[in-house]
Amino acid sequence: MMPPTPTAAPVPRPTFQLDDHQVPFTPGQTVIQAALAAGIYIPHLCHHPDFAPHGSCKVCTCRINGRMATSCTFPAAEGLQVESEAPEVQALRRDLVQFLFTEGNHFCPSCEQSGDCKLQAVAYDLGLLTGHYNPLFPDRPVDASHSDVLLDTNRCILCELCVRASATMDGKSIFALSGRGITKHLVVNAESGRLGDTILAVTDKAMSVCPVGALIRKRQGFRVPIGQRTYDAAPIREIAVQGAATAPGTGGQTP
Amino acid sequence: MTTVAPKRKLRVATTSLAGCFGCHMSLLDIDERLVDLLDHIELDSSPLTDIKSPGMCDLGIIEGGLCNAENVHVLRHMRERCRVLVALGACAITGGLPAQRNHLDIRDCLQTVYMTGVGVHRGFIPNDPELPLPLDKVHPLHDVVKVDYFLPGCPPPAEAIWQLLTDLVAGRTPQLGHGLIHYD
Structure with missing residues (x-):
């Protein structure tokens, strides 16, 4: 290209x-x-x-x-x-993505986000066929307390996009990361620690930026069937740069 | 390629461990090309032939992960007998759906299913000595043996299985492009 x-x-x-x-x-x-x-x-x-x-x-x-x-x-x-x-650079990326897959619980066949998931799409792009490393199968909580949102931390990759969106754009600071190293995890800013006790709204920016299936809108999961989703239609390599061709040199600039 | 292609057919064994046979169904889903395939391979032990134990094979295709001691035994046996081993599908590669019990205690699982579950009367945990013992965690194949090739998907698309098999028959490293690598 x-x-x-x-x-x-x-x-x-x-x-x-x-x-x-x-x-x-x-x-x-x-x-x-x-x-x-x-x-x-x-x-x-x-x-x-x-x-x-x-x-x-x-x-x-x-x-x-x-x-x-x-x-x-x-x-x-x-x-x-x-x-x-370069092959060395791609191999390094492949390792990093394999770490992400094996550190969490990423069961794509049962995930509502499958096909719309950036982690999965990047893995496809890198030609990942296996997690390679021995999976850790961590025990992580699922929080379904919110009426419109499901938080499944099994799928969280700690990118902090929801943390940033909630703090800088929604002005709610609902999410944060806590802990160090392998025990680092997403926490919810409520005394109970539950999403249902926060002012998170399904329309918040934080809800639209999760690259994986950690923050899921309830009752939407399989509205679009598996196999007809974003990255089924085209690889992320093409989708991520769409719009750039019509506005060369501006698409990636942050406001 | 300058290497001489072997004229004899590749001997292929397949098995399903902790899987649902969906991957074998997807293999059958290559439809009439199965006839072409049989010009190049012959099946050894497989659910499709009902031969129970593999002889020396060129290729072993394994669906499903490891959830009990017999799975591990069969896998090791396949590894000994097969020159090239393929992990077919999500369960073989990640543990898949059965591995969703990994964060639960196995004793709690068995008690819930066989003793305290809804509709269970006078239940007990099956203990016939012929039953293989369950593992405390479900494992992907590569946790236990070396796996040569991985073909993800739940199940892998028939097209991807065809691509893998034709590549292997031709002596090529399998190449899967967009649309053939699927984790769901």
């Missing part, structure tokens, strides 16, 4: 090298923002165009000027040499 070349630009924009492409960028953009805006997909999970860079999932790691770095936190700069599709 060739990046659309900027046309009729009065001043040529600075560029960096991403695999075989020269990617134009606006100063202040990160590497992944410029790449997505140019229609080039870099696998990612915790990055979201509406939020400040987070850099926690590490799936967007690229080799930048010879060193591994997360492209969602790395400022684009003139002349950077970025390798994204």
Whole structure:
């Protein structure tokens, strides 16, 4: 896929090298923002165009000027040499995604989010056929106390998108992460710790950003049948950069 | 390819461990291409032949995970007898649906099902010595033996099974593109 070349630009924009492409960028953009805006997909999970860079999932790691770095936190700069599709980089991403699958309980056949799940779609993109590592089968709670929302922490990958959305956009600060290392987990800001005792509304931004099936709208689960969902129709590699072609160089910029 | 393709048919064994036979159904779902396939393979032990124990095979295809001691025994036997082992479907690869009991205590599970469950009268936990003992956790195959290839899906689409088998018969590393890798 060739990046659309900027046309009729009065001043040529600075560029960096991403695999075989020269990617134009606006100063202040990160590497992944410029790449997505140019229609080039870099696998990612915790990055979201509406939020400040987070850099926690590490799936967007690229080799930048010879060193591994997360492209969602790395400022684009003139002349950077970025390798994204190199076999070593892809192998590293595959490992990271396998860790995510084996650390949680990701039973895709019984998950309402299957087919719309970014974790699953990124795994498809990376050609993941197995979790490879021995699964941990952790014992994690499901919270069905909210009338419209199901919180299934078995599927949580700790990307903090709901944490960020609830704090910065909904102004409710309903979610947070607690604990360290393998015991880190999502907690709910209520004395009881239950979602039903919070002011979360199903229309909140926090409800629309979960990349997996951890935050689920009740009574919606199988409205669209398995096999006819977002990433059944097209791979995430194509869907994630849709819109970039019509607005080259702007799609990935955060407001 | 310069290597000489073997003229003899590949001997293939299949088995279902802690699975639902859905993956075997999906294998049958390659429909009339089964006839083409039988030009290249012959079935050894399999639910489709009713041969109980595999001879030396080129390929072993295993559906289902490991939920009891017999599953482990059969898997190890398959590993010894098969040059190449394929984990077929979600249960073989992740433990799948049966593994959803992994966060529960096995004794509680058995008591609920056989003694205190709704509609159970004078129940007891089955203890016939012929029954294989359940494992405390359900495991994917690669927890116990080396697995050579994985084909995910619940079940894997017939098209993906066809792709895997034709690739293996031709001596290629199986390649699955978009639409053939499915976890659901």
